[in-house]
Amino acid sequence: MVRKTAWHPAFHGALGVELRKEQRFAHMMPECLLGKEPLRIDLLLIKSDPSYHFQNEIGHLWRTYNIIEYKGPDDSLTIDAFYKVIGYACLYKGCGQKVNCISAEEITVSVFVTRYPVKLFKQLSAIGVTASEQYPGIYYLTGKIPFPMQIIVTGKLSQSAHSGLRILSKRVQKEDVRRFLEETKELTEQGDCDNVDAVLQASAGANYAAFEEIRRDEDMCEALRRLFQDEIEEKLATAKAEGKAEGKAEGEACGIAKGEARGMAMAEAGFVYKLYMKGQTPEQIAMLTDKPEADIRRIIAGKGMQTAVQY
Template structure:
């Protein structure tokens, strides 16, 4: 019987996956060890007629030292620009984010309410933005690799970094690495294992948001992981509806076949009995 994939096997031409909410959820998971020191604002509106920042992360106290490598550059107010898998990231995207940072600073409740020294910019994309990086270098901005998948921009007036999610250190950034149309099995297994350790309601909700998008984009891998005995309960729970639907369909198919076979057998026996009566001497 053909296995149903109605819930997660999506045609990318028909259904647009919600990468941005999943990214914001993944970002919260990335900083779950430091969540008590940070505030997260998804799609933060800069004005009444919305100019939205993909993600604003605000440190609750001054001089916070974050454990996550992505947060090592952070200051008080951190502007995050995220591009979905397959979307380009150009030099104009960079300067748009710079403009957002400047507007965020300028639109404070009072003069200099947001200090220019308290801003950072993060450009997040699955693959390295070659064209943008080349343009930045032409403008005298140096790009320095500080960690796997993390690059700092030197000689720019706002501290900025480029985060390449597919190149982040495996095992340390699982929630971002699985946000891909080409997730690898080891990352999926690591993320699924991480889910077992999430206790808080908000963490579980964020993990489910990441899982649903990642699973929709990488169904075959998750199906493979699901069939293993080490599969975590979170993945079993999320795929519960699909599993039950498949079992129900199998039962209905078996019942249908059994009914048809019984009906066929009854017809054969009835016809045989009819022939006996017809030709009785």
């Protein structure tokens, strides 16, 4: 069975990386429910300070309440999808706890799409809606629409400013990946690391050949591995504690050494299985970890058996 790439969590991660310097001014709610029915906005971004103006050019249009729709590499931005996201904004406006507590003047709509929507822009022009490129890859819509709206074509965004969004593609450019790794290698906060992890998981899964070339670059490969260093160190610390307990019977130094070795094995197996459960194939995991594919398959089989026994 072919595993689908989880593009939406990756997009949330990429946008989190984009806004990491300004995150205190925004509260992002993925899969936001609209009322009691199962209608969900891909991402609702509410400014924590309505007077704040985002420095990131993607956020220049934003006001207090910002409806965000994401179309992954396998999705098309059609005229119906265009009206649907406007409908989401209208529903959000009408679902406030009090009458007019959400001002229409404070709502914006942003749609992220991988490819330039040629057909949609022609159809919009025919109904009196004009798309103008405000910044590279960022198109503001004007005309017969109820809210300020922009369409962001991630493949046309500035290479120097938006590498995280640019690599959410099935035709990734290696330079974008290298730039993203370089820009994020110093991030240490757990939320930032989780966002970077989500972006790389999706991009690596969809661009095996490109990441295989990057893996051969020792510096870049180390940057990939560093993303999981915290998790490995945590499991190693736990194993060291277990090793000290065993040391009572075998001699403390020997017990600690055993604990450390077992800890590294546990961390490695957990890392491999985590990648597998997120949609990576054994071949792709072997590429990322620089281990033989046969070893990867044995680890996956062993972890799967452990999980089955636990349940």
